[in-house]
Amino acid sequence: xITAKSLVKKFGDFTAxxxxxxxxxxxxxxxxxxxxxxGKSTFISMTYGTVQRTSGELTVxxxxxxxxxxxxxxxxGVVTQENALDESLTVFENxxxxxxxxxxxxxxxxxxxxxxxxxxxxMHKKDMPIMALSGGMKRRLVFVRALLGKPELLxxxxxxxxxxxxxxxLLWGKVKELHSQGTTIVLTTHYMHEAEVLCNRLVIMNxxxxxxxxxxxxxxxxxxxxxxxxxxxxxxxxxxQITSNDSSYILTEDTSGVYVRTNSLEALTTLHTKNxxxxxxxxxxxxxxxxxxxxxxxITVDA
Amino acid sequence: xxxxxxxxxxxxxxxxxxxxxxxIANISPTVADPALxxxxxxxxxxTYLTNVEGMSYMHFxxxxxxxxxxxxxxxxxxxxxxxxxxxYENVFKAMLTTPIGVxxxxxxxxxxVGLKGALMAVGVSIVLALCGLMVNPWLIPAVxxxxxxxxxxxxAMGLLATAWVKNINQFQTVYSFLIAPLYFxxxxxxxxxxxxxxxRFVANFFPLIHGVRIAQAIFWQKDIAEALAVHGGILILQSxxxxxxxxxxxxxxxxx
Numbered sequence: 001x002i003t004a005k006s007l008v009k010k011f012g013d014f015t016a017x018x019x020x021x022x023x024x025x026x027x028x029x030x031x032x033x034x035x036x037x038x039g040k041s042t043f044i045s046m047t048y049g050t051v052q053r054t055s056g057e058l059t060v061x062x063x064x065x066x067x068x069x070x071x072x073x074x075x076x077g078v079v080t081q082e083n084a085l086d087e088s089l090t091v092f093e094n095x096x097x098x099x100x101x102x103x104x105x106x107x108x109x110x111x112x113x114x115x116x117x118x119x120x121x122x123m124h125k126k127d128m129p130i131m132a133l134s135g136g137m138k139r140r141l142v143f144v145r146a147l148l149g150k151p152e153l154l155x156x157x158x159x160x161x162x163x164x165x166x167x168x169x170l171l172w173g174k175v176k177e178l179h180s181q182g183t184t185i186v187l188t189t190h191y192m193h194e195a196e197v198l199c200n201r202l203v204i205m206n207x208x209x210x211x212x213x214x215x216x217x218x219x220x221x222x223x224x225x226x227x228x229x230x231x232x233x234x235x236x237x238x239x240x241q242i243t244s245n246d247s248s249y250i251l252t253e254d255t256s257g258v259y260v261r262t263n264s265l266e267a268l269t270t271l272h273t274k275n276x277x278x279x280x281x282x283x284x285x286x287x288x289x290x291x292x293x294x295x296x297x298x299i300t301v302d303a
Numbered sequence: 304x305x306x307x308x309x310x311x312x313x314x315x316x317x318x319x320x321x322x323x324x325x326x327i328a329n330i331s332p333t334v335a336d337p338a339l340x341x342x343x344x345x346x347x348x349x350t351y352l353t354n355v356e357g358m359s360y361m362h363f364x365x366x367x368x369x370x371x372x373x374x375x376x377x378x379x380x381x382x383x384x385x386x387x388x389x390x391y392e393n394v395f396k397a398m399l400t401t402p403i404g405v406x407x408x409x410x411x412x413x414x415x416v417g418l419k420g421a422l423m424a425v426g427v428s429i430v431l432a433l434c435g436l437m438v439n440p441w442l443i444p445a446v447x448x449x450x451x452x453x454x455x456x457x458x459a460m461g462l463l464a465t466a467w468v469k470n471i472n473q474f475q476t477v478y479s480f481l482i483a484p485l486y487f488x489x490x491x492x493x494x495x496x497x498x499x500x501x502x503r504f505v506a507n508f509f510p511l512i513h514g515v516r517i518a519q520a521i522f523w524q525k526d527i528a529e530a531l532a533v534h535g536g537i538l539i540l541q542s543x544x545x546x547x548x549x550x551x552x553x554x555x556x557x558x559x
Binding site: 011045048049050051052069070073074076077078080082083084085086087088089093097098100101102103142145149 | 306310313316317320321324388392393394395396397398399400401402403404557558559
């Protein structure tokens with residue numbers, strides 16, 4: 001559905017996307033992860049033509065967004081990073097004008113808008129000005145806007161950033177439902193958990209290229225040992241002393257403690273039973289571990 | 304093509320929907336500003352100027368006021384108004400994810416500005432005609448042409464300013480060094496023939512003076528066809544150049 005080959009985008013001297021190769025298939029829920037400035041939004045904007053590539057190839061539905069953005073945009077819905085709702089119009093007016101932009105026949109517009117407002121539990125706010133909505137309501141309204149045209153491809157650019165857990169879970173539910181109905185979904189996010197919950201395949205981007213790709217499980221298996229034990233800073237010397245001679249332990253340090261990574265749960269529990277070291281936490285490795293490993297931890301300085 | 308025109312129309316429709324919400328507030332400067340100028344300058348200064356181009360100062364002043372309204376309404380809409388929607392509300396970021404393209408955004412905006420200019424100019428001329436300042440009030444609909452032909456290039460100048468400024472405060476520079484001089488030096492307040500030659504020469508490259516000429520012809524019912532042909536032609540040419548420029552510059556802002 002979306003194919004990128006050696007895709008490059010430069011803004012002046014800055015290279016935002018640096019030879020990206022990607023293939024997103026129909027029916028997937030595909031995740032794009034990466035730190036701020038990794039090139040996620042630049043890539044997303046290129047798919048509908050508001051950012052134009054410097055070189056390489058990009059097709060969406062088989063069209064080149066440089067020349068056929070309208071054909072592409074007719075079939076896609078975008079939850080933009082900024083809400084970008086028209087503050088001068090009410091909830092209902094906002095959605096009606098978007099129906100017009102999308103090309104929904106006049107007679108069907110009202111029904112379509114009301115259906116979706118209902119779906120997103122916003123019907124009671126129909127005639128409110130945008131200003132009167134909470135952050136979560138605005139976000140839900142942006143979902144309504146993205147869904148008006150019954151898109152085959154739904155792009156979610158950081159859909160739940162800054163939302164409370166209840167709204168986040170509600171939106172996840174809706175996304176899963178849409179995905180199960182056959183909508184292809186592309187999601188960018190900073191929340192690893194969100195990506196684990198929603199995506200069946202994802203890439204981790206860093207500095208404009210793909211740093212890792214696969215299903216969440218594959219990525220975890222590929223890039224990190226199975227388990228992490230987190231020990232208090234006070235135990236640092238002790239942990240160091242025990243694990244430094246044993247290559248089955250990988251040690252990383254973090255502001256929140258000493259991280260000991262290893263393949264088996266036993267290896268961590270022996271630290272407790274034999275050496276009397278009590279970990280703050282023992283958990284299976286997750287996508288966040290992969291993310292930090294692949295993107296490095298100090299790259300956010302100028303992002 | 305049909306699709307594109309339809310989409311222009313939707314952008315225009317969006318602006319109309321917003322405009323009519325606060326219709327009274329939006330229309331009041333149209334009526335109030337020219338009335339104020341007429342009372343202060345026309346009645347005040349007018350007692351000293353009893354014969355300007357063979358008529359009272361009020362009669363001389365009236366036509367230019369319709370053009371001034373078209374200038375201000377179009378410039379502010381496409382500078383501050385467009386800038387806020389573009390840079391603060393990010394409205395176009397969302398719009399451009401729909402089949403709407405930059406072309407529709409810009410030309411839809413300009414069509415709206417042209418229509419609004421026509422509407423406002425007609426509004427002002429109704430007020431002026433009621434004050435007995437129009438020789439033939441049946442010519443009021445013709446003022447719509449002037450309003451539109453002035454608003455289009457002035458709106459395009461507003462969009463160019465939007466593309467040019469780095470922040471919203473810089474519009475004041477554009478206002479002080481372009482819009483205000485146009486307002487005062489385009490033959491609205493005194494016959495342009497009295498002006499310094501250089502100023503006269505420069506003024507010809509801007510839309511306002513040509514709009515004033517047509518408005519005067521209509522209000523005084525004098526050489527209307529000639530004014531429309533010459534100055535109307537120049538305005539159409541200026542509109543074409545400025546609107547195209549505005550499109551290319553705004554495109555650079557919205558498409559990277």
